Amino acid sequence: MSTARDFDVAVIGGGLVGSAIAWGLAKVGQRVAVLDEGDIAFRASRGNFALVWVQSKGLGMPEYAGWTVRSSEAWGGFADALQTQTGIDVSHQRPGGFHLALSERELEQREQVLKRLHNQPAMQRYDWEIMDRERVRQALPQIGPEVVGASYCPLDGHVNSLRLFRALHTGMQQLGVTYLPNHAVDGIEHRNGEFIIRSAGGEVRSAKLVLAAGNGNARLGPMVGLDVPVRPQRGQIVVTEKAAPFLNYPVVTVRQTDEGGVMLGDSLEEAGFDPTVGTGVISMIADRAVRMFPQLARLNVVRSWAALRVMTKDGFPIYDHSATCPGAFVATCHSGVTLAANHALALAPLIAAGRLPSEQFEVFSARRFHVPAAA
Amino acid sequence: MFQRLPDAGDTTLSITVDGKPVTARAGDSVAATLLAAGIDHCRTTPVSGAPRAPYCMMGVCFECLMVIDGVGNRQGCLVPVRDGMAVEIQHGKRELAR
Numbered sequence: 308m309s310t311a312r313d314f315d316v317a318v319i320g321g322g323l324v325g326s327a328i329a330w331g332l333a334k335v336g337q338r339v340a341v342l343d344e345g346d347i348a349f350r351a352s353r354g355n356f357a358l359v360w361v362q363s364k365g366l367g368m369p370e371y372a373g374w375t376v377r378s379s380e381a382w383g384g385f386a387d388a389l390q391t392q393t394g395i396d397v398s399h400q401r402p403g404g405f406h407l408a409l410s411e412r413e414l415e416q417r418e419q420v421l422k423r424l425h426n427q428p429a430m431q432r433y434d435w436e437i438m439d440r441e442r443v444r445q446a447l448p449q450i451g452p453e454v455v456g457a458s459y460c461p462l463d464g465h466v467n468s469l470r471l472f473r474a475l476h477t478g479m480q481q482l483g484v485t486y487l488p489n490h491a492v493d494g495i496e497h498r499n500g501e502f503i504i505r506s507a508g509g510e511v512r513s514a515k516l517v518l519a520a521g522n523g524n525a526r527l528g529p530m531v532g533l534d535v536p537v538r539p540q541r542g543q544i545v546v547t548e549k550a551a552p553f554l555n556y557p558v559v560t561v562r563q564t565d566e567g568g569v570m571l572g573d574s575l576e577e578a579g580f581d582p583t584v585g586t587g588v589i590s591m592i593a594d595r596a597v598r599m600f601p602q603l604a605r606l607n608v609v610r611s612w613a614a615l616r617v618m619t620k621d622g623f624p625i626y627d628h629s630a631t632c633p634g635a636f637v638a639t640c641h642s643g644v645t646l647a648a649n650h651a652l653a654l655a656p657l658i659a660a661g662r663l664p665s666e667q668f669e670v671f672s673a674r675r676f677h678v679p680a681a682a
Numbered sequence: 683m684f685q686r687l688p689d690a691g692d693t694t695l696s697i698t699v700d701g702k703p704v705t706a707r708a709g710d711s712v713a714a715t716l717l718a719a720g721i722d723h724c725r726t727t728p729v730s731g732a733p734r735a736p737y738c739m740m741g742v743c744f745e746c747l748m749v750i751d752g753v754g755n756r757q758g759c760l761v762p763v764r765d766g767m768a769v770e771i772q773h774g775k776r777e778l779a780r
């Protein structure tokens with residue numbers, strides 16, 4: 308067992324959310340420890356689709372749309388900062404993104420959803436449009452005959468999320484963050500203004516605490532007076548062999564990585580903590596992708612996998628601070644890639660200062676789930 | 683570098699590699715034909731462009747990817763050679779159209 312160590316902040320969870328926050332905390336001079344589970348952890352950070360995505364987010368919570376736009380705007384500078392510091396190019400690109408429709412009905416539904424989204428009071432204005440088939444074809448000449456149109460948003464983009472994960476870990480450790488793997492947390496006590504964290508790898512003490520353990524936050528939250536109602540939601544992904552670049556834009560379900568492989572995905576399943584892949588969902592994903600881009604049928608599939616999103620009832624993130632254990636925070640979302648820039652550059656400095664301003668963050672509190680259901 | 687066993691069959695076939703004639707033996711895989719002909723790489727890698735030659739010869743390592751009869755990324759060690767086959771060294775990533 309290691310001896311007790313003292314830090315300004317202990318971040319529980321070393322995935323994209325935890326490492327982005329730890330990186331941002333270290334940037335503003337905090338002494339930080341990251342307590343991470345072992346390699347058996349459910350790592351959404353290694354299984355995600357790697358979009359930096361804006362369009363369609365925030366129906367029901369316009370503040371979430373604004374938060375997403377802000378991260379999208381910050382992403383370019385964030386990627387540059389990581390590359391300057393670590394030498395790792397996370398291949399951030401922001402050419403705008405498409406959501407393709409395979410029938411007139413799909414296109415109408417798409418337009419209705421986006422209109423409702425943008426008609427919300429307090430919705431931040433940004434560009435988006437519905438394009439007919441001909442306009443889509445000018446941008447994506449390889450579309451198949453079933454594509455009738457698309458929604459397009461110039462704020463959308465994508466990255467190499469595995470390199471992002473590596474850059475954050477390399478970067479935070481260069482900034483002096485103590486990374487503690489195999490430190491699955493068993494218990495947290497708050498005593499005399501200090502957090503005492505018991506873990507598989509020993510005890511760690513800190514003045515502040517950030518829960519960034521994904522689906523693990525549901526278990527950890529109550530230890531510090533936080534309610535974090537999250538559940539796993541499975542997504543499956545298929546990836547092809549590397550091909551010469553042919554897709555100039557990311558599509559919400561199909562994107563070509565900087566290294567040439569084509570990722571196909573975007574399924575949603577309620578399957579508990581079961582990260583297995585099923586041929587039914589995989590074939591549906593492949594079928595829709597080939598209808599969008601018929602030439603994809605020529606490529607060999609080299610891998611498929613499933614990963615577990617961290618999902619709330621309304622699909623929006625939770626950012627909260629504890630009323631009973633001052634200094635304890637929680638950050639959890641299903642868009643750890645898109646929101647990484649915000650977590651590092653906007654959220655971390657607020658945590659370092661000890662407070663999430665309520666005018667901005669009250670809306671993201673889990674207290675929104677405590678309203679009794681209407682009769 | 684490689685020599686054929688003395689009891690290798692003597693039925694010869696002709697293929698082309700990047701348009702140049704190469705002699706093969708019946709029963710060869712495409713990868714074996716290239717090695718026997720002294721061709722030192724069958725592809726360059728899609729990310730760094732480094733040259734690669736067949737390695738495991740049993741379908742596992744995917745080093746022997748090449749363009750065979752117009753189809754890219756085929757495992758040369760798993761494809762039996764046929765008379766008249768057109769083989770090309772694969773340069774980097776596979777083209778979607780082939």
